[in-house]
Amino acid sequence: MKPLLKRGLFERSPLNRGMRGGMAAKIVGPWDWIILPALISVAATIVLATAFQPFGLYLPEPVTPFLLAFAWPLIRPSYIAPFVLGALGMFLDFFWGAPLGFWTLSLMLVYAALVFARTYLIGQDWTIVFGVFVLTEIIFFTICTTFMAIDTGSVPRIFGVIEQALATGAGFPVVWYLMEKYLHADVRFQ
Amino acid sequence: MSSVSYGDNKHFEHLKLPMTWAVMGVVGLVCIIAALMLLGDRSEQVEAEAYARRQGFDSAAGPVNNVLSWPVHKVGDGTNWLDDYLFAVSENRILRKKVAELSQYENMYKQERDLNSRYEKLLNLRTEPALEMVAARSVSVSRGPFANNRLIDAGSKKGITFGNPVITDQGLVGRIVGISPDVSRVLMVTDVTSHVPVMVMRSDARAMMNGDGNTGYTKLDFVRGKDSVREGDQILTSGDGGIFPRGLPVGEAVKGVDGVWRVRLYSNRGPIDFVKVVKFKDFSQLPDASTLLRSPPVSDILPPPAMPKVDPQSQASVSAAASSATSSAAASTPATPAAQVKPPVTRASSSSSSAPRPRPASSSSSSVATSTPALKPYTPEAAPAAAPSTPTGTQP
Numbered sequence: 001m002k003p004l005l006k007r008g009l010f011e012r013s014p015l016n017r018g019m020r021g022g023m024a025a026k027i028v029g030p031w032d033w034i035i036l037p038a039l040i041s042v043a044a045t046i047v048l049a050t051a052f053q054p055f056g057l058y059l060p061e062p063v064t065p066f067l068l069a070f071a072w073p074l075i076r077p078s079y080i081a082p083f084v085l086g087a088l089g090m091f092l093d094f095f096w097g098a099p100l101g102f103w104t105l106s107l108m109l110v111y112a113a114l115v116f117a118r119t120y121l122i123g124q125d126w127t128i129v130f131g132v133f134v135l136t137e138i139i140f141f142t143i144c145t146t147f148m149a150i151d152t153g154s155v156p157r158i159f160g161v162i163e164q165a166l167a168t169g170a171g172f173p174v175v176w177y178l179m180e181k182y183l184h185a186d187v188r189f190q
Numbered sequence: 191m192s193s194v195s196y197g198d199n200k201h202f203e204h205l206k207l208p209m210t211w212a213v214m215g216v217v218g219l220v221c222i223i224a225a226l227m228l229l230g231d232r233s234e235q236v237e238a239e240a241y242a243r244r245q246g247f248d249s250a251a252g253p254v255n256n257v258l259s260w261p262v263h264k265v266g267d268g269t270n271w272l273d274d275y276l277f278a279v280s281e282n283r284i285l286r287k288k289v290a291e292l293s294q295y296e297n298m299y300k301q302e303r304d305l306n307s308r309y310e311k312l313l314n315l316r317t318e319p320a321l322e323m324v325a326a327r328s329v330s331v332s333r334g335p336f337a338n339n340r341l342i343d344a345g346s347k348k349g350i351t352f353g354n355p356v357i358t359d360q361g362l363v364g365r366i367v368g369i370s371p372d373v374s375r376v377l378m379v380t381d382v383t384s385h386v387p388v389m390v391m392r393s394d395a396r397a398m399m400n401g402d403g404n405t406g407y408t409k410l411d412f413v414r415g416k417d418s419v420r421e422g423d424q425i426l427t428s429g430d431g432g433i434f435p436r437g438l439p440v441g442e443a444v445k446g447v448d449g450v451w452r453v454r455l456y457s458n459r460g461p462i463d464f465v466k467v468v469k470f471k472d473f474s475q476l477p478d479a480s481t482l483l484r485s486p487p488v489s490d491i492l493p494p495p496a497m498p499k500v501d502p503q504s505q506a507s508v509s510a511a512a513s514s515a516t517s518s519a520a521a522s523t524p525a526t527p528a529a530q531v532k533p534p535v536t537r538a539s540s541s542s543s544s545a546p547r548p549r550p551a552s553s554s555s556s557s558v559a560t561s562t563p564a565l566k567p568y569t570p571e572a573a574p575a576a577a578p579s580t581p582t583g584t585q586p
Binding site for chain 2: 043046047049050051052053054055056058061073077078079081082083085086089094095096097098099100101102104105108109111112115116118144145147148151152154155156157159160161163164
């Protein structure tokens with residue numbers, strides 16, 4: 001008997017859904033839309049943190065897990081995604097040297113807000129989704145700035161926050177790609 | 191209670207929970223854990239204990255980062271080659287001009303250094319010893335507004351300890367806050383938790399350089415004195431507090447558009463690929479707060495200050511005046527020998543007396559002098575007897 005976790009995470013065999021079994025033409029597992037994007041996010045963060053200045057310019061430092069925190073609840077509320085998102089936040093805390101729990105808490109607040117807003121956003125045009133994305137990003141970085149000001153007693157440079165927000169916002173096509181690919185990929189996501 | 195049958199025995203697969211609220215429960219759980227961690231984190235105090243829990247992660251992140259950033263380094267080498275190729279002629283012109291300028295300064299520097307060493311010997315100055323340094327390569331960097339850190343590929347195996355300053359050939363970069371055997375974490379001076387005591391070289395004015403996430407410029411706060419800072423003044427570490435040695439070059443003062451003095455960092459002149467960790471330990475052994483609280487006050491340790499010498503004649507006249515005053519007061523009281531009179535000492539009067547208590551002079555109170563060492567003014571050592579004393583200005 002194969003372990004349940006392995007089957008649930010990695011295997012694409014359709015589950016027995018009883019009377020609705022024939023509807024599940026393709027099963028999208030957590031590996032496809034949660035774990036693999038999370039690993040790519042970690043790799044992108046590490047690569048962009050390389051001490052390298054092409055032509056004297058700095059590499060951008062986007063908060064790539066924010067893209068996943070926005071896309072995952074819109075694709076489907078999941079029990080695994082919050083834990084993976086928490087792990088990604090912890091990774092950022094450790095890797096970037098931020099206070100422990102700083103990125104985790106900020107990302108989880110975004111996820112929680114999007115879980116409730118999901119029903120209003122599904123099926124909307126990309127411009128509407130982009131508008132909500134920008135609004136969420138502004139709130140996210142405001143929360144981060146507030147947390148940092150409370151924790152350290154000094155306010156980070158606002159222009160630097162805007163720079164990081166712009167670098168993160170440039171990743172919106174990734175959000176749209178994930179939504180297009182996985183939102184209607186599995187009938188169980190409807 | 192009615193149960194729906196799906197024709198199989200896999201009941202858990204058909205279990206339907208209120209999905210949104212169940213997920214929110216999971217989110218709430220993770221949020222609580224994160225909030226507790228954030229409340230318990232003390233990294234803003236920049237202490238060794240606060241970064242100790244990151245040691246394992248840093249030691250693993252260094253090699254992983256080396257592997258993943260290999261293609262980036264290769265691309266970087268290519269762009270550097272292209273940059274050198276395209277701008278070789280203009281750079282050559284600039285370098286020729288600089289060499290011509292610097293060759294003049296080189297001679298001046300040698301003369302001044304020689305003169306300075308003579309002065310140090312003449313004044314018998316206690317010069318600081320040469321500091322040992324460890325070279326390291328920067329592995330990764332976080333340069334966002336919320337954290338400015340850097341991982342370098344040298345750790346405790348090379349003798350690096352918490353608090354060691356990190357410099358480049360240009361100037362100060364930061365200090366070591368996390369150590370693992372092969373990798374160390376550097377807190378950049380631009381980090382929001384970084385506070386560096388600095389001084390203005392021209393005016394010797396002190397200030398505090400605080401980071402705010404700006405990668406090129408840091409704030410200059412608590413600048414004291416009028417006209418103590420001017421545009422272009424060189425900023426050095428002051429050595430106050432014992433965190434950094436005195437005199438490390440930091441940057442030059444510029445005034446921002448918001449009217450705030452900032453420091454344009456010298457270390458930002460070029461890429462921070464390789465750094466040097468200064469093994470500076472002189473003031474690192476500061477006592478902790480509990481030790482300071484348990485230590486006795488300074489007034490208990492130091493001997494009382496020496497009273498000024500009193501002229502015997504004036505003392506006699508003062509005592510005569512005092513005896514006349516007491517004799518008039520004692521006219522209405524029974525006569526008692528002066529030696530046997532003891533003033534009534536009460537607890538209230540002794541404790542609430544606002545008049546300063548006279549302190550015994552160090553020369554007259556032998557008990558105090560024997561129990562505590564007497565302070566002596568500093569007197570320079572006598573010149574050797576063989577050296578003849580010549581008047582000033584007549585020396586060859």
